Amino acid sequence: MSTENDTPAGRPRGSARPGYSFDVKLWKISKTGRKSRPWRLRWVVAGEVQGDTFTTYALAESRRNELWHAMNRRGEAFEIESGLPESEVRAAAEAAEAADAEPPVRWFEFCRKYVAGRWRTGAGKTREGMADGLAAVTLAMVKRGDGVPDDEALRLAFRWGVVPANAGEEPPAEFKAAYDWVTTADRPLVDLAAPEVFEDVLYRISYKLDGTPAAGDTYKRRRRALNTALEHAVVVGELPGNPLQRARRKHVGSTDVVDRRVLVNAVQARQLLTAVSYVGSWDRCRGRRLVAFYAVLYYAGLRPAEAVGLRLSDCHLPEKGWGTLTLRETRPVSGKQWTDSGERHDRRGLKAREATSDRPVPIPPVLVAILRAHLKEFGTAKEGRVFGNERGGLVGSSTYWRVWEEAREYALPPERIDSPLAGRPYDLRHVCITRWLNAGVPIAEVARRVGNSPEVIHRRYHGCIDGHEEAANAKIAKALEEEGDTA
Template sequence: MSTTDDASPLRPHGEARPGYSLDVRLWKVTKVDRKARPYQLRWVVGGKVSSATFATSALAESRRSELRQAMRRGEAFEIASGQPESEVRASAEAAATAAEARPSLRWFEFCQKYVAGRWRMSAAKTREGMADGLAAVALAMVTRGENTPEDKYLRLAFRWAIVPANAGNEPPAELKAAYEWLTKEDRPVVDLVDVEVFEDVLYRLSYRLDGTPAAGETHKRRRRVLNTALEHAVAVKELPGNPLQGAYKKRVGSGAVVDRRVLVNAVQGRQLLTAVSYVGSWDRNRGRRLAAFYAVLYYAGLRPAEAVGLRLSDCRLPDEGWGTLTLRETRPVSGKQWTDSGERHDRRGLKAREADTDRPVPIPPVLVAILQTHLKEFGTAKEGRVFGNERGGVVGSSTYWRVWEEAREYALPPERVGSPLAGRPYDLRHACITRWLNAGVPIAEVARRVGNSPEVIHRRYHGCIDGHEEAANEKIAKSLEEDGDTV
């Protein structure tokens, strides 16, 4: 827990003007769980907590010293930003000087240049994430009038126009009015320093178009996108500082912990895998072609995108005993506009690993047999992939989602179909990881097999492990008996 200074600095008595406060408490520098900027400084102004992170302890202590000196001078601090009045005034003067020196870029033009500069170095999913986050902010960065297009069209127009390949092209007819509004009625980037405008920006990060809260992961992803863009705006002198650094991090939902209700038991898992084979007509093999696909999620803990990219050369399937799947590639679904190839599936290395690394996953005999049967009946798809559609192409996410939804109706009682139980194909991976943890497999080994860090496994699945408290109690009780500490 952070601690304050033992002695409060001396300040002259008086009243601060509205929006400012002389009630300032400064905490000591602490280290937080971040790789890039692990040193955090926190302080309170008028009851509102502000914070900043730094790459080194020396930088954090230097900033702490600056704030402490301002407190000793008796300066009031701005409550919204947490900055001393002299710094706020200097920032405003710098912004005014910059505005007089040259016109500020407008938001849409800034985003076009920013995305174009990052496009070649970014994966398709990253590109799509940038477009989504910046499009959400764009809804706050336009002036509104009587004829303002609906937000859904403004958002779609922004996502279309932000793709570098679309620069200079005519927008689709249904997006033309929204596109013209975006390019004519967008605000200057410097308007982000306006408190009212930035409050609307924060709202757009946190909520969907229909006014319902966005998922926790969506909010965090959008905030990361905006933060990186604002850091760039500061670097190119479009903003005097990053207004997001001192902004309150609103907590909107959380997808950090796996919901136990989605987990299937062994009987339910087998029933679902069997039900898949009944989906679709027998001659087209729609469900039977994907039965082994779901099995690798359930028995090996693969992500769907990893299963899509699995090749025969990655599989060791002996006649007896355990086999191995050596994962080298993932095929995440994005969209044709986000990939370099023009295909819906990007081609990437494994998640959270270097591009040229692989991940061997031991698989039990039951999965070996399922894969052998699948390959014997259907062979391989194009490029030697284990799974393919009827034409040998990449299995689309819409395909394995539709098959899964139909299989649930076959396998589950009517009253459970509408429940969260195995609601997504990805939930089979959750069931696999939980089964391994409950079997006593060490967290580090589970993390290695599924391609996560031990910290992520512990955080996301700690509520899904059965019997560990009782087992721990038994071990402690046995230790007490051996030491003679019994009643």
């Protein structure tokens, strides 16, 4: 078998320190006769034969080039026992020393610190979405074994554990066992690089606990939460790279487009608003307090969270003519554990706008009259809010959802109750936007009034605009007539 001399041209032979030698012979690549690793590279250090096998010839040749450069370009001595160049032995020792000095960061501890770092600047909904996405990943980042709690308990325990206010506290008794498992049987963060682990991670963000595919928006939110966390891990040096960047993105059908089946006509809308007033006993006014609430969604296109935060000082309600609602804040429901105030409703600026900006929305006389009648009967709630519950507090999402569900049963025929028609209070906003577009209001003006971009309005509502096909046909027919091509 052929050999190559270890002495590079122009380099004098020197004496190596104990355990190392410059007496190195590098052999050519040969075949092993095995299918799994068919290529072998061997070399000799001070008479000791060393070797390694490779799956491809290219890998073997790359390793041979590394050893050749260590011999002839850098003039390194090789360790006799391992057969490795001195620089590789030193690097391995440093890595082992670092590993001994500091154990690898584990998944739960990384998530706890990461969430705490983003807590101050995050809205309640952002915090909850971040915790929910990482909780789904946690189901892949805990080791399985005898006595492992069910996935729902693990998910709830993680969500509780990453809230900064709960650090050092004893978990609730109902998921203490799950919390102990999450914090002691979690994997090191670096295990995300293992193909079998990361495959399970991708499954967990794509599917619900019952094994059915997650909604497109849920998948996108979870993937976004994971990606942001992994990018942070790369920045702080806990991961060499973001494995999610190498994973093919799952194709998710768009759920942004509004379903025409949810849109009610004018008669159905009036019937629904009337039915709301019949929900609950007359003296407690549970439904009557919310008639105007749903009306601002239907006539002004407000989001429910914007209506919850509406104050009397934001309303211009003249006796005659059009009025104006000047929106300044939203009160989205996040849950007490996710807000700084400890209330279920967060206090935020308008969606997709600077915190101090506002949005004036002209409102038609019919809505002005409804709001004036509402304020005359019920007055204002705490903090001067237009809408409140029976105690003057914030209108909860569970309240306006339950009232709406009962009103649908009063207003709709039995065969339509299980249909998508006005299935959510938010669908009243869709009806309002669609009505404005069909009335010919420019998309840019509609977008300004409802607090969206023109691109979003066009994408979400393009299938709900009536009459465009007929108008386009008329324009084409006119052009053909002018060209003299009509029959």
